Amino acid sequence: MALAIAAGIALGSLLPDGFQWLAAIEYGSVNFIVAVLIWFMVYPMMVSVDFSSLKRVHERPKGLIITLVVNWLIKPFTMAGLGVAFFHYFFIDLIDPANANQYIAGLILLGAAPCTAMVFVWSQLTKGDPNYTLAQVALNDVIMIFAFAPIVALLLGVTDIEVPWATLILSVALYVLIPLIAGVLTRWQISAGASSREDAERAVKRFISTVKPLSVLGLLATVVLLFGFQGTVILQQPLLIGLIAVPLLIQSYGIFAIAYAAARLWKVPFNVAAPCAMIGTSNFFELAVAVAIGMFGLNSGAALVTVVGVLVEVPVMLSLVAFANRTQHWFPSTAPARDD
Numbered sequence: 001m002a003l004a005i006a007a008g009i010a011l012g013s014l015l016p017d018g019f020q021w022l023a024a025i026e027y028g029s030v031n032f033i034v035a036v037l038i039w040f041m042v043y044p045m046m047v048s049v050d051f052s053s054l055k056r057v058h059e060r061p062k063g064l065i066i067t068l069v070v071n072w073l074i075k076p077f078t079m080a081g082l083g084v085a086f087f088h089y090f091f092i093d094l095i096d097p098a099n100a101n102q103y104i105a106g107l108i109l110l111g112a113a114p115c116t117a118m119v120f121v122w123s124q125l126t127k128g129d130p131n132y133t134l135a136q137v138a139l140n141d142v143i144m145i146f147a148f149a150p151i152v153a154l155l156l157g158v159t160d161i162e163v164p165w166a167t168l169i170l171s172v173a174l175y176v177l178i179p180l181i182a183g184v185l186t187r188w189q190i191s192a193g194a195s196s197r198e199d200a201e202r203a204v205k206r207f208i209s210t211v212k213p214l215s216v217l218g219l220l221a222t223v224v225l226l227f228g229f230q231g232t233v234i235l236q237q238p239l240l241i242g243l244i245a246v247p248l249l250i251q252s253y254g255i256f257a258i259a260y261a262a263a264r265l266w267k268v269p270f271n272v273a274a275p276c277a278m279i280g281t282s283n284f285f286e287l288a289v290a291v292a293i294g295m296f297g298l299n300s301g302a303a304l305v306t307v308v309g310v311l312v313e314v315p316v317m318l319s320l321v322a323f324a325n326r327t328q329h330w331f332p333s334t335a336p337a338r339d340d
Helices: 002-014 015-025 033-048 051-059 062-090 097-111 119-125 128-157 166-193 199-236 239-263 270-281 286-294 301-326
Strands: none
Touching: 002 015, 002 166, 002 301, 015 199, 015 270, 033 166, 033 199, 033 239, 033 286, 033 301, 062 097, 062 119, 062 128, 062 270, 097 119, 097 239, 097 301, 119 128, 119 301, 128 166, 128 270, 128 286, 166 199, 166 286, 199 239, 199 286, 199 301, 239 270, 239 301, 270 301, 286 301
């Protein structure tokens, strides 16, 4: 990831005309290159989502309740509040006031999009329960289809930013709904030819292993592309990048603290507590980036914020993985058959 970021910045500085040409390959509010890369990145993860895992989550609802409350009732609103506080008040003398709303919009887009793909990585690094993580992601994906656009529209409206409903709805359809449907249909087709559930699971895992390199390549290529588009700004305005990072860091560590503390107080086992805190802390930056580009353009302040979100997220999440692994003794080691 670090090499991809460095490569993107270097290429963006050396070949600005090439990246402008790539930026022009679009129709309406959709950049085709970004769209294809995001589909490559998200589709294998959507195949991993097993909606049958939702059937028994009512037996152990605590982690799921924490995830849903943090993701949809806390995180979008704290991110919007931090954006207004920093870019309309604390940093008002350090930034161009004309761009303040753009930066706030980028933060709102990140805050309203809980992680869908990378959370599997963070869950694996904390030895999270894979089936429960799948259930958490599956339910969040369903909610995102219906809640992302209204929440973003509400928060943009409250902060006096024009609400482009058509772009919001198109983005949810392109980057959440269509990949999710494709993943579900793929999983169903693979499973239909199996003689048993165990055979079906093995076949699905083989398929995911086959297409997973596409996800990795899509992620790295997306990072190169995004940092190529914004590389000049990042090099020329390091103070601005630092200012944008401040609310992102406060939000990330604050949201993790809320979810992790709630899991500890509620005696959620570690293999559920860690992933449920990670989902809220990490962002579905692919969706946020795509919507920011569609709404405001590739070179906008909103798009820059979502790119800085990528820059901040990886080291933050790795630090939280390390912290969670060091503090796993705070939690029960295994989950009961049912929550009390």
